[in-house]
Amino acid sequence: RQRTLAMIKPDAAASEEEIVALAHRHGLRVVARRRLNLSPAEVRLFYREHRARPFFPSLVSFMTSGPVVALVLEGEDAVPAWRELMGPTNSQTARAVARASIRAQYGTDGQRNAVHGSDSPCSAQREVSFFFGARSLV
Ligand code: ATP
Ligand code: MG
Numbered sequence: 811r812q813r814t815l816a817m818i819k820p821d822a823a824a825s826e827e828e829i830v831a832l833a834h835r836h837g838l839r840v841v842a843r844r845r846l847n848l849s850p851a852e853v854r855l856f857y858r859e860h861r862a863r864p865f866f867p868s869l870v871s872f873m874t875s876g877p878v879v880a881l882v883l884e885g886e887d888a889v890p891a892w893r894e895l896m897g898p899t900n901s902q903t904a905r906a907v908a909r910a911s912i913r914a915q916y917g918t919d920g921q922r923n924a925v926h927g928s929d930s931p932c933s934a935q936r937e938v939s940f941f942f943g944a945r946s947l948v
Pocket of ligand 1: 860869898899920922925927929
């Protein structure tokens with residue numbers, strides 16, 4: 811079994827329960843869950859690989875515009891399974907090609923896209939530590 815870090819972004823935080831239910835229905839178990847507001851510095855750190863991109867300042871203001879929900883999900887191939895469930899990065903694309911996906915249903919565009927998911931088991935480890943570093947996960 812594998813673990814991944816999922817995050818519900820501010821644009822979809824009101825749909826937290828529905829999105830968690832979708833994860834459950836797809837065989838992903840919630841190992842840890844935390845609702846919090848990110849500071850600009852925390853967003854810059856989380857998304858540091860994108861710091862030089864033109865959309866970065868706008869991404870920081872979006873991600874600090876309201877609460878996020880960080881989730882550790884566990885299940886068979888949790889990393890690709892959650893990304894499959896999220897759908898394409900851009901919610902408009904998602905509505906064209908993957909209508910059942912979370913980004914199609916809850917997101918708006920290429921930035922306001924409802925959810926995040928780790929892109930590999932290695933980034934999953936790093937991102938779980940980012941949100942749950944000092945805590946022990948059962
Ligand atoms: P994926 O890895 O499936 O593409 P991701 O969420 O990891 O999804 P990234 O390309 O890593 O996508 O970008 C991180 C986040 O930055 C995106 O989820 C989105 O919110 C925002 N973003 C990415 N590209 C753009 C863009 N061109 N314009 C505005 N925001 C963007
Ligand atoms: Mg990415």
